[in-house]
Amino acid sequence: MEYALEGRTGSWEVVVGLEVHAQVISRSKLFSGAATAFGAEPNTQVSFVDAAFPGMLPVLNRVCVEQAVKTGLGLNAAINKVSRFDRKNYFYPDLPPGYQISQYEHPIVGKGEIEIERADGSTKLVGITRLHLEQDAGKSLHDQHPTKTFIDLNRAGVALMEIVSEPDIRSPDEAGAYLRKLRSILRYLGTCDGNMEEGSMRADVNVSVRKHGEDGYRTRCEVKNVNSIRFAMQAVEAEALRQIEVWESGEAVRQETRLFDSGRGVTRAMRSKEEAHDYRYFPDPDLLPLVLEQAWIDDLKAHLPELPDAKKARFMRDYGLSAYDAGVLVAERTTALFYETVAKGRDPKLAANWITGDFFAALKRTGRTIENPPVTAERLGQLLDLMVDNTINGKIAKDVFEVMVNRAVSIHDSASATDTFDAVLTQTIDPAAIVDELGLRQVTDTGAIDAAVDKIIAANPDKVAEFRSGKDKLFGFFVGQVMKAMQGKANPALVNETLKRRLT
Amino acid sequence: MLTDLTIAEGRDGLRERKFTAVELTLAHLHAIEALNPRLNAYLSVGHAQAVEQARAADVALAGGDTRPLLGIPLAIKDLFCTAGVRTTAGSRILMPFIPPYESTVTANLLRDGAVFLGKTNMDEFAMGSSNMTSHYGPVENPWKRRQDPTAVLVPGGSSGGSAAAVAARLAMGGTGTDTGGSIRQPASFCGLVGVKPTYGRCSRWGVVAFASSLDHPGPFARTVRDAAILLGSMAGHDPKDSTSADVLVPDFEAACQRPIKGLRIGVPKEYRSDGMPGEIETLWRQGAAWLREAGAEIVDVSLPHTKYGLATYYIIAPAEASSNLARYDGVRFGLREKGEDLRDLYERTRAEGFGAEVRRRIMIGTYVLSAGYYDAYYLRAQKVRALILRDFTEVFAKVDALLTPTAPSAAFAHGEKMDDPITMYLNDLFTVPADLAGVPAASVPGGLDADGLPLGLQVMARPFDEETLFAVAAALERAAGFSALPTLRAGG
Numbered sequence: 001m002e003y004a005l006e007g008r009t010g011s012w013e014v015v016v017g018l019e020v021h022a023q024v025i026s027r028s029k030l031f032s033g034a035a036t037a038f039g040a041e042p043n044t045q046v047s048f049v050d051a052a053f054p055g056m057l058p059v060l061n062r063v064c065v066e067q068a069v070k071t072g073l074g075l076n077a078a079i080n081k082v083s084r085f086d087r088k089n090y091f092y093p094d095l096p097p098g099y100q101i102s103q104y105e106h107p108i109v110g111k112g113e114i115e116i117e118r119a120d121g122s123t124k125l126v127g128i129t130r131l132h133l134e135q136d137a138g139k140s141l142h143d144q145h146p147t148k149t150f151i152d153l154n155r156a157g158v159a160l161m162e163i164v165s166e167p168d169i170r171s172p173d174e175a176g177a178y179l180r181k182l183r184s185i186l187r188y189l190g191t192c193d194g195n196m197e198e199g200s201m202r203a204d205v206n207v208s209v210r211k212h213g214e215d216g217y218r219t220r221c222e223v224k225n226v227n228s229i230r231f232a233m234q235a236v237e238a239e240a241l242r243q244i245e246v247w248e249s250g251e252a253v254r255q256e257t258r259l260f261d262s263g264r265g266v267t268r269a270m271r272s273k274e275e276a277h278d279y280r281y282f283p284d285p286d287l288l289p290l291v292l293e294q295a296w297i298d299d300l301k302a303h304l305p306e307l308p309d310a311k312k313a314r315f316m317r318d319y320g321l322s323a324y325d326a327g328v329l330v331a332e333r334t335t336a337l338f339y340e341t342v343a344k345g346r347d348p349k350l351a352a353n354w355i356t357g358d359f360f361a362a363l364k365r366t367g368r369t370i371e372n373p374p375v376t377a378e379r380l381g382q383l384l385d386l387m388v389d390n391t392i393n394g395k396i397a398k399d400v401f402e403v404m405v406n407r408a409v410s411i412h413d414s415a416s417a418t419d420t421f422d423a424v425l426t427q428t429i430d431p432a433a434i435v436d437e438l439g440l441r442q443v444t445d446t447g448a449i450d451a452a453v454d455k456i457i458a459a460n461p462d463k464v465a466e467f468r469s470g471k472d473k474l475f476g477f478f479v480g481q482v483m484k485a486m487q488g489k490a491n492p493a494l495v496n497e498t499l500k501r502r503l504t
Numbered sequence: 505m506l507t508d509l510t511i512a513e514g515r516d517g518l519r520e521r522k523f524t525a526v527e528l529t530l531a532h533l534h535a536i537e538a539l540n541p542r543l544n545a546y547l548s549v550g551h552a553q554a555v556e557q558a559r560a561a562d563v564a565l566a567g568g569d570t571r572p573l574l575g576i577p578l579a580i581k582d583l584f585c586t587a588g589v590r591t592t593a594g595s596r597i598l599m600p601f602i603p604p605y606e607s608t609v610t611a612n613l614l615r616d617g618a619v620f621l622g623k624t625n626m627d628e629f630a631m632g633s634s635n636m637t638s639h640y641g642p643v644e645n646p647w648k649r650r651q652d653p654t655a656v657l658v659p660g661g662s663s664g665g666s667a668a669a670v671a672a673r674l675a676m677g678g679t680g681t682d683t684g685g686s687i688r689q690p691a692s693f694c695g696l697v698g699v700k701p702t703y704g705r706c707s708r709w710g711v712v713a714f715a716s717s718l719d720h721p722g723p724f725a726r727t728v729r730d731a732a733i734l735l736g737s738m739a740g741h742d743p744k745d746s747t748s749a750d751v752l753v754p755d756f757e758a759a760c761q762r763p764i765k766g767l768r769i770g771v772p773k774e775y776r777s778d779g780m781p782g783e784i785e786t787l788w789r790q791g792a793a794w795l796r797e798a799g800a801e802i803v804d805v806s807l808p809h810t811k812y813g814l815a816t817y818y819i820i821a822p823a824e825a826s827s828n829l830a831r832y833d834g835v836r837f838g839l840r841e842k843g844e845d846l847r848d849l850y851e852r853t854r855a856e857g858f859g860a861e862v863r864r865r866i867m868i869g870t871y872v873l874s875a876g877y878y879d880a881y882y883l884r885a886q887k888v889r890a891l892i893l894r895d896f897t898e899v900f901a902k903v904d905a906l907l908t909p910t911a912p913s914a915a916f917a918h919g920e921k922m923d924d925p926i927t928m929y930l931n932d933l934f935t936v937p938a939d940l941a942g943v944p945a946a947s948v949p950g951g952l953d954a955d956g957l958p959l960g961l962q963v964m965a966r967p968f969d970e971e972t973l974f975a976v977a978a979a980l981e982r983a984a985g986f987s988a989l990p991t992l993r994a995g996g
Binding site: 048051052053054055056057058059060087089091093096097098099149151278280281282284285286287288 | 584585591593598601603604605607708709710711712713715716717743744745746747823824826827830831833835836837846850870873874875878882
């Protein structure tokens with residue numbers, strides 16, 4: 001099931017490598033003590049270092065180094081015990097010193113790999129070329145004044161990890177799977193929040209095309225600053241189609257930097273190689289080489305959280321889940337945590353079915369996230385308990401769940417302060433209380449079931465005759481009728497048992 | 505005269521209440537009023553602030569405070585950022601710039617009770633060996649040629665203002681920075697002691713950067729002991745400078761008393777240049793003889809890569825400068841020239857704000873870092889720098905210190921050596937290697953040339969062994985008995 005694009009001259013293969021800029025989770029910037037919180041008033045999180053005042057010097061933030069090494073370990077990558085910071089020189093008003101401190105020749109993390117899952121369920125390894133630390137630039141605001149550009153330096157100097165993949169990706173789907181997997185690993189590690197809307201994760205997409213079976217790579221173009229996984233996937237296809245068009249018209253693709261216009265679904269040229277800056281990289285003389293102790297790296301490694309691949313394997317092994325269900329449940333650390341809270345001491349498959357089924361559907365319907373769910377893991381677990389101990393049956397459980405969700409939403413909508421929401425939620429959305437309140441307790445009283453069964457048999461003599469003459473399929477009809485008569489509250493096993501006894 | 509006192513004498517006199525800190529400071533302020541209009545050593549004088557600091561020092565002295573620099577008036581090179589006090593780096597592009605912070609080195613001096621008289625003139629962004637590249641006009645060396653007393657001589661550079669101020673008794677001591685010789689060469693030209701400590705000994709935080717891997721803050725004084733007192737205050741580990749060394753600051757003043765008997769002093773044969781006056785060669789031999797008489801063993805040594813020092817320096821320093829000076833773009837502080845668009849704003853601001861020498865070095869530095877030239881220039885220069893450092897490491901396995909001339913000439917006149925930049929760069933021939941290697945070095949006045957101008961001898965020592973540096977420098981000072989005075993000086 002290889003992805004291919006058909007051109008006039010035949011079938012083309014797409015070759016993609018991704019450079020992801022992931023903002024490091026840390027309280028202060030890479031080389032200054034200024035804060036990094038998102039959404040602060042412009043220029044309120046700027047130190048003299050960030051603004052490049054004369055005589056100011058960078059001091060490396062140890063936390064950022066730790067985050068980069070943890071990420072490297074999470075990508076199964078080589079950690080370089082000696083790395084170096086270089087200056088990338090260019091003039092722009094949102095780059096106060098006139099250079100960005102980055103790691104050019106000697107990055108902190110070397111080769112690694114990520115396993116991605118393709119749409120058909122097969123897996124594939126995508127190589128990681130390197131990961132390096134660098135500073136973000138500030139923000140230029142061109143739309144605040146008719147003739148002026150405003151500069152916000154809050155972001156200037158914030159630590160980024162640039163994570164570069166090998167050109168191993170061969171389709172938009174693989175590009176999407178790679179980005180999702182990378183984001184998942186970053187979130188598991190707590191090294192980047194992966195929030196593409198806020199710009200804390202951005203991707204540069206390198207695309208080239210070649211004929212199937214062709215050796216080597218053709219000229220690639222870099223599509224800069226794509227800010228969603230969906231756009232990255234679209235950009236791959238759009239850029240590949242453009243390049244095929246160029247090659248097939250007898251011309252050659254020029255190496256250049258391009259932008260993805262998500263509105264029109266096309267890429268357009270930003271600057272060509274000839275216009276490219278000469279960044280004049282050289283080692284930053286204000287900083288010494290970064291030297292890491294093996295013992296320190298080992299310690300970080302020992303305290304690394306369980307990552308998605310390991311967790312998935314464990315879920316399959318310990319909980320007997322299918323690869324698919326396990327994959328869905330581990331994709332986000334918070335989902336896995338939710339699942340394990342529900343599954344603890346309960347039927348793990350039942351928990352998985354409920355979370356991937358009704359619970360996800362409820363998230364989607366209410367527009368909530370797993371971090372802020374309408375029903376907490378504890379409450380969902382209690383609902384499952386009511387089913388297992390036969391207080392309610394599965395059908396009623398779904399109804400009770402709907403009630404829980406709807407009440408949570410209405411409480412939330414009327415709650416004045418959101419931080420009290422969880423407390424309110426936990427107290428009022430009690431599944432056992434709802435069952436009692438609505439009188440949904442399962443009927444296990446055999447007398448009541450006997451009576452209902454007798455009534456249905458008496459009302460349908462022709463169906464009874466058909467059944468007895470061998471039309472087994474009619475059994476379901478009788479079950480349905482009895483359940484209906486008992487408002488769905490009857491214990492299904494008892495109903496089955498009684499019906500079987502009476503009908504045969 | 506109060507202005508003739510050394511720092512050590514001033515310190516003792518203050519403690520013994522022979523005079524007050526206010527009197528000491530006012531004596532210097534009056535001297536500045538009298539002579540600075542001619543010398544142009546100070547770019548700004550903080551009269552009120554200095555008197556206020558002196559008054560506070562008097563109160564502290566009365567309370568028995570014994571901080572090492574309490575009440576001592578100093579001159580501060582205008583490359584050090586001083587909180588609330590205009591800082592220019594000798595450039596138009598930082599006009600106006602008033603730093604909201606105090607450099608670590610000047611903060612250390614203030615912590616120890618120093619009084620700041622003002623900010624001193626310098627070559628623009630410390631790029632020069634004559635103080636002629638200052639946007640605020642040249643500095644006059646207070647020393648005069650016997651035969652030609654009307655000739656205006658340069659004080660050397662880039663820390664020419666501090667050197668002239670200390671020589672003319674307009675301050676008891678001063679700060680400088682040495683990137684290629686900017687403390688030692690002006691010290692030699694002005695008959696002073698100038699010390700460039702080990703790289704990492706004094707924090708660069710708050711010092712306007714020229715070439716980060718080469719910039720060394722250090723002191724000027726009229727005696728070795730005074731320089732030791734000042735360095736003891738300026739030095740120390742600073743977590744705000746990643747290249748600052750986390751090593752203890754020993755008692756440099758005490759080290760000046762150390763005997764040098766048994767020390768091995770190397771005399772490197774490569775420290776000679778074409779056209780170097782015979783009297784410098786003679787002084788060098790004399791210096792070696794003085795040290796031998798004091799009990800040291802003189803050893804002929806070789807630092808074979810010395811001849812590449814200047815070329816290496818004039819690649820690395822401009823390369824770093826081209827990047828360090830990119831921040832002067834007219835956007836956030838200092839000069840801004842209006843432009844048609846962003847690029848035009850940059851070009852006009854930097855063309856108007858930087859002088860010719862700074863522009864030249866930015867262009868050289870940009871060139872040597874450019875794609876296609878990086879390997880041939882910058883990378884090769886870094887390799888040669890490593891060889892120069894290896895020369896020192898090897899020679900310091902055999903000797904404890906090195907003795908050389910400080911500069912290949914005495915002070916020259918305004919207008920001389922200014923035909924082309926290379927002639928000027930040759931001034932740094934003997935001082936540049938210690939900057940490239942980061943080893944500590946000092947210039948000590950050794951004697952006068954035939955014109956009556958001071959000549960300095962340079963001592964170099966192992967990294968972080970300033971104690972040996974001071975011991976050898978003090979031995980030279982004792983033997984030389986240098987007592988000549990500049991023509992232009994307070995009360996002179």
